[in-house]
Amino acid sequence: MIRKLTESDFAEAVTVICKSFMTVAEEFNITKDNAPAFTAFATDETKLGTWMFDQKRPMYGYFDNGKMVGYYNLMIKDRECELGSLSVLPEYRHKRIGHNLLEDSLSKASGYGCTIMKLSIVEENRVLRKWYEDQGFVHTGTVKYDFFPFTCGYLEKEL
Numbered sequence: 001m002i003r004k005l006t007e008s009d010f011a012e013a014v015t016v017i018c019k020s021f022m023t024v025a026e027e028f029n030i031t032k033d034n035a036p037a038f039t040a041f042a043t044d045e046t047k048l049g050t051w052m053f054d055q056k057r058p059m060y061g062y063f064d065n066g067k068m069v070g071y072y073n074l075m076i077k078d079r080e081c082e083l084g085s086l087s088v089l090p091e092y093r094h095k096r097i098g099h100n101l102l103e104d105s106l107s108k109a110s111g112y113g114c115t116i117m118k119l120s121i122v123e124e125n126r127v128l129r130k131w132y133e134d135q136g137f138v139h140t141g142t143v144k145y146d147f148f149p150f151t152c153g154y155l156e157k158e159l
Helices: 007-027 045-054 097-111 126-134
Strands: 002-004 059-064 067-077 080-088 116-122 138-143 152-158
Touching: 002 097, 007 045, 007 059, 007 067, 007 080, 045 059, 059 097, 067 097, 080 097, 097 116, 116 126, 126 138, 126 152
Parallel strands: 080 116
Antiparallel strands: 002 059, 059 067, 067 080, 116 152, 138 152
């Protein structure tokens, strides 16, 4: 079941996001020392509060028997949406939860009047890039920031 989150869900959402992104950090040698702003290390309840209350990002969780096992948020800017922090706990992967969250995010974005969905990934994560491309996303470019030891890849999909 996917439902919109409230502030009372923040602690559980932080756990899902950080545990999920930690597997990427481990695979690509991203550490708190070389990338303190990476999602696995920089997400806490304060950040979620900023996203929800200051940036007005709607947040959604996927629940299995009452436990949050997946998460995403949407940054809405005019007719564009940016998918943020799509994540699934490692032990719940390969059960179509990520696919269901992605489909839900696309539907919600359309409902908010968006005509395009954008997202960013660790470009070196070829498996994730292929997964998004298989879902109809088009790779639009890369940027190498000095503060990350990886390249940021950008993808988008028309809604």
